[in-house]
Amino acid sequence: MPRTLRFYFDFSSPYGYLATARIDDLAQRHDCKVDWRAHLLGVAMKATGQKPLLNQPLRGAYAQHDLNRMARDFGLPLVQPDVFPIHSVAASRAFYALKDDEDGQSDFLARQLFHAYWGEGRDISRPDDIAREAAAIGMDGEALIQRMALPETRQRLREEVDDAMERGIFGSPMFDIDGELFWGCDKFDQMDRWLAAGGW
Amino acid sequence: MPRTLRFYFDFSSPYGYLATARIDDLAQRHDCKVDWRAHLLGVAMKATGQKPLLNQPLRGAYAQHDLNRMARDFGLPLVQPDVFPIHSVAASRAFYALKDDEDGQSDFLARQLFHAYWGEGRDISRPDDIAREAAAIGMDGEALIQRMALPETRQRLREEVDDAMERGIFGSPMFDIDGELFWGCDKFDQMDRWLAAGGW
Numbered sequence: 001m002p003r004t005l006r007f008y009f010d011f012s013s014p015y016g017y018l019a020t021a022r023i024d025d026l027a028q029r030h031d032c033k034v035d036w037r038a039h040l041l042g043v044a045m046k047a048t049g050q051k052p053l054l055n056q057p058l059r060g061a062y063a064q065h066d067l068n069r070m071a072r073d074f075g076l077p078l079v080q081p082d083v084f085p086i087h088s089v090a091a092s093r094a095f096y097a098l099k100d101d102e103d104g105q106s107d108f109l110a111r112q113l114f115h116a117y118w119g120e121g122r123d124i125s126r127p128d129d130i131a132r133e134a135a136a137i138g139m140d141g142e143a144l145i146q147r148m149a150l151p152e153t154r155q156r157l158r159e160e161v162d163d164a165m166e167r168g169i170f171g172s173p174m175f176d177i178d179g180e181l182f183w184g185c186d187k188f189d190q191m192d193r194w195l196a197a198g199g200w
Numbered sequence: 201m202p203r204t205l206r207f208y209f210d211f212s213s214p215y216g217y218l219a220t221a222r223i224d225d226l227a228q229r230h231d232c233k234v235d236w237r238a239h240l241l242g243v244a245m246k247a248t249g250q251k252p253l254l255n256q257p258l259r260g261a262y263a264q265h266d267l268n269r270m271a272r273d274f275g276l277p278l279v280q281p282d283v284f285p286i287h288s289v290a291a292s293r294a295f296y297a298l299k300d301d302e303d304g305q306s307d308f309l310a311r312q313l314f315h316a317y318w319g320e321g322r323d324i325s326r327p328d329d330i331a332r333e334a335a336a337i338g339m340d341g342e343a344l345i346q347r348m349a350l351p352e353t354r355q356r357l358r359e360e361v362d363d364a365m366e367r368g369i370f371g372s373p374m375f376d377i378d379g380e381l382f383w384g385c386d387k388f389d390q391m392d393r394w395l396a397a398g399g400w
Contacts, residue, residue, distance in 0.1 A: 048258050051249075058248050058370040062381060069380075072400050073390065170258040180269075181262060186386035190273065200272050 003195075005032040006176035008164060010041040011088035011095075011110075013172035014067050014078065015185050017118040020111060021074035022188050023173075030195040032177075036107045038092040040161050044170040052085060070185060079121040086117070086125040089157070090148065094130045096156045097147035105139070112137045203395075205232040206376035208364060210241040211288040211295075211310075213372035214267050214278065215385050217318040220311060221274035222388050223373075230395040232377075236307045238292040240361050244370040252285060270385060279321040286317070286325035289357070290348065294330045296356045297347035305339070312337045 007023050009016030027034045045051065054060045071078035091113050098106035116122045116133045123129050127148060131141030147153055168181060175182040175191060180199070182191050194200070207223050209216030227234045245251065254260045271278035291313050298306035316322045316333045323329050327348060331341030347353055368381060375382040375391060380399070382391050394400070 044258070048256055049251075050256075050259075056248055056250075058244070058368055059250075062368060062370070062383060065381070066383070069400075070390075073393070168258055168262060170262070181265070183262060183266070184386060186384060186390065189389035190270075190386065193273070200269075 003030070003032045003178065004035050006035045006037055008037050008039045008169045008172065008174040008176070009110075009114075010039050010172040011091040011113055011117065011124060012084075012086050013041060014118055015070075016172035017114040018067070018070055018074050018076060018078070018185050019173035019188075020114055021076045022185075026188060026192060026195070029192065032195070034107075036095075036110055037160060037164065038088070038095045038110070038157075039164045039169055039172065039174075040088060040092060040157075041170075041172055042087075043161050043165065047165065048170050050170075074185075077119045079119065081117055081121040081123070083123045083125065086123065088125070090127050090130055091124050093148040093153050093157050094127075094134070094144055096160060097144065097150070097153045099156070108137060109134060109139065203230070203232045203378065204235050206235045206237055208237045208239045208369045208372065208374040208376070209310075209314075210239050210372040211291040211313055211317065211324060212284075212286050213241060214318055215270075216372035217314040218267070218270055218274050218276055218278070218385050219373035219388075220314055221276045222385075226388060226392060226395070229392065232395070234307075236295075236310055237360060237364065238288070238295045238310070238357075239364045239369055239372065239374075240288060240292060240357075241370075241372055242287075243361050243365065247365065248370050250370075274385075277319045279319065281317055281321040281323070283323045283325065286323065288325070290327050290330055291324050293348040293353050293357050294334070294344055296360060297344065297350070297353045299356070308337060309334060309339065 005023070005027050007019065009019065023034055026032070053063050067078060095106050095110055098109055112133050113124050113130070117124045124133060127145045130148065131145050134144045135141040167176060169176070171183045173185060175187065177191070177194065180194070205227050207219065209219065223234055226232070253263050267278060295306050295310055298309055312333050313324050313330070317324045324333060327345045330348065331345050334344045335341040367376060369376070371383045373385060375387065377391065377394065380394070
């Protein structure tokens with residue numbers, strides 16, 4: 001059975017978006033399965049006492065520069081969306097509505113939502129936005145809106161966020177390899193060594 | 201003329217200490233000269249509004265685990281000093297007292313101070329501590345204490361910290377390659393690519 005690499009992200013996080021450029025390559029190199037998990041950084045930031053990085057003095061300016069440099073390094077388009085920051089609750093509900101479907105539909109939608117927001121600057125905060133992006137990749141957008149609104153979908157997101165918090169997930173991206181956490185896009189090279197060596 | 205790689209660190213920062221394991225290898229691979237610069241994170245944290253990472257909920261526990269994992273990865277001993285955190289003003293004054301001496305004496309002292317504190321857990325916050333560590337590597341500890349107390353040494357540290365803040369240095373380690381800033385021990389692999397490619 002292949003190992004599982006849990007990939008935690010928040011749809012409003014540009015570093016989470018950039019991680020999508022390298023996660024599959026890492027997993028394939030080490031015969032891992034990627035388990036995508038949407039998280040809500042707003043909940044995590046209440047626990048850690050942090051404010052959004054891009055709004056912090058000095059650190060925000062550095063992060064903006066680092067993001068652009070990393071996007072070129074990783075080969076992904078990156079724009080500054082007109083609507084920022086956004087609430088990622090609707091996108092995360094849509095993701096978990098599809099999470100147990102076959103064929104990685106939730107991950108397929110997640111890539112489209114990330115691309116729409118961070119690659120092309122389209123708002124993805126409202127259910128209609130989600131339906132539009134779902135339709136763009138051949139899904140039934142109206143059906144998805146209905147599934148997003150179901151009590152069990154809303155409950156699923158709450159449970160996933162609670163579980164992530166219990167695991168100590170406070171950032172985007174964060175990766176969980178058999179309980180070993182790695183934080184940030186800068187960890188890809190170390191994770192590659194970790195998986196190759198079987199830990200150290 | 202070789203390129204200069206500015207290496208900013210705070211003596212109280214374990215990640216700054218760990219960076220000393222890889223900085224020379226990176227520089228040698230790309231024919232760079234390393235310019236060590238002590239910084240005071242306390243000043244930077246006033247500007248950024250941050251508290252010490254190791255004291256932050258969730259993030260602190262992650263960082264402690266990450267530090268131990270990284271120390272094993274980088275091949276450096278790492279202990280939890282009994283006295284923590286410490287003020288790094290005295291150590292930084294000692295560093296700048298020697299900065300313009302020949303033969304890299306300041307960097308030699310910096311390595312000893314980092315090793316004493318993070319590798320073996322000895323306090324390095326008081327002038328007598330600095331003198332003890334200087335003597336351990338064959339320097340005149342009493343003479344160093346006298347140089348640390350000189351008005352020009354104190355002024356030098358103030359100017360260096362002001363200059364670092366103007367450059368946007370808020371973390372330890374941070375690296376400045378021709379004005380391009382990189383933050384964190386996790387940046388070594390990206391800096392290696394950056395220097396090999398001549399930027400991107």
